[in-house]
Amino acid sequence: MTAEQHARIRVRQRRRREFGRHLVLGLIAFILVAPFYYVLLASLKDSTEIFSYPPKLLPIPPYFGNYRDLLWNTGFLRWMFNTLFVATSVTVLKVFLDSMAGYALAKIEFTGRRLVFLLMVILLMVPIGALIVPLWSMVSGLGLINTYWALILPPLANPLGAILMRQFILGLPRDLENAARLDGLSEFAIYWRIVLPLIKPGLVVLAVIIFTDQFMSFTWPLIATTSDELQVLTVGIAALRAHGGANYGVWSASAVMSLVPIGVFFFVLQRQFLARSLAGALKQ
């Protein structure tokens, strides 16, 4: 066999393997995404069509009654507003506080910083769901139940952001801040004008992590609010299931509509979203 033939066989073999991988991955991706198409389809059918068998695979003509019901007969728009408002507030506050804390932990040698860091790492994984008894009694003792404060303040406690920011800031070269210090910049100016611009990619990743976590959070908002006015999206949708009777059309419309904002963000900030998955690796 000539070398040329040999090479050709290898190329063909490689192509065949690549094709096989695409086949398997395509199948997996299809299975993972199919439920979304299924629910989108259901949201565009009226109540008789939803239950008919065999199901229609294309919603023609589409029926928009479910979306009309969802938007005008439930608190959906209010829930969406609450979720976006709370998630944005938490994100802005937390990125600011966490980057400051991270700066202190990384660059300023004060007594107790090792201990503080250790405590943060140890409590990193304790979920808010395991703390609802004391948290509820504390927040209601402060008279904050059914306020936006109850939704915004407790999530600020999560130490992940400070730990990540510390890691990011530790990676910056010392010369820069020393030069700034020689120029007579105050410590806050160094943080604000030198460090923050340098860790911008890290800040965006952190913001994405916090925002999506807030968008998806359920346990604490469920407990911290009882009034319809303050329900966030996840709590409202759960209530739809609990109280609204089995209205599959409206349910599926609510599922589709609640995926819209996260889908848009995901599309725009795809790289940062995928870095979310790597935040765990960063910790190492």
Next chain:
Amino acid sequence: MGLDARVMPAAPSGRLRLAPEEHRRLSRNRRLRREVLGWAFLAPMFLCFVIFLVLPVLGTVWWSLRSGGLGGDTKFVGLKNFIDLPDIVGASAAVTNTLVFALISVPLILVGALAIALLLARIERGGSIYRFLIYFPVLVPGVVAALIWLFMTNVDFGLFNGVVRGLGGKPVVWLGADHALTVLAILDVWRNVGYWALFFVAAIIGLPKELYQAAELDGASAFARLRYLTLPLMRRIIFFAVVVATIWGLQVFDTALVLTSGGPGTATTTVIYRVWLYMFGATNKIGVASAISLVLIVTILLLTLVQMRLLRGRRGGD
């Protein structure tokens, strides 16, 4: 440019030389300044951390030693709640359900994620579109995911039974007592497999290429490369994933609430679900609720410590 005596302005010699006590005073001032600055930068975040995380953890310990309800009087009962815990049917069922849930979901998530990652790391084109699709379920709130699955598992017109019928089988009651917990676990696999798949992809891409080239030259099969190179090299990362995925699995609540309402009976009532029921559905169970919360917290802390030891080992070793 060097510091040269000729270009430097001559300083009055008396003012540059510091007396020893003045030197000490200045360095003490600087140290004090550092302390104040450090704590000032840390304080806003740290206060939130202490008030809404450290105190509630201690509060859980305090509540777990008491009996009574949220509204009324409570009194100190010592370790009674913990001693009673195994005999309280609702509480022990919740612990069992949560453990079984994690035992089903975590291995499936990680094996699935690893398989996807191995494929994804080796394809030459189109990786980003697969990443996008595989990651999408990760971004769905648990409540919404459960709603979608409620739909798919419906006995009469759901997608699952549609497939079963298509294959000539009999419709299955997916959310009945036999399957509900398994379905809940599979739902979790659907939501989390993409997260860990992308986590593993990053790890695989970071593995040293030379080893693989050498193995290929030596004629090692794909399976041998996986068995003797990839898996051993990723040992620590996989272990990390096992610990974190388990910790997340132990927190399951929202999907159980929406998909099955904890049922049928208590078949899918998990730990946090039970705490929530005790808090708002019972009048005198606050101590027991805190006791199972504490069991969960301690379990998570132990897992965290295991993982910290592991990561420390990594830093010192390879």
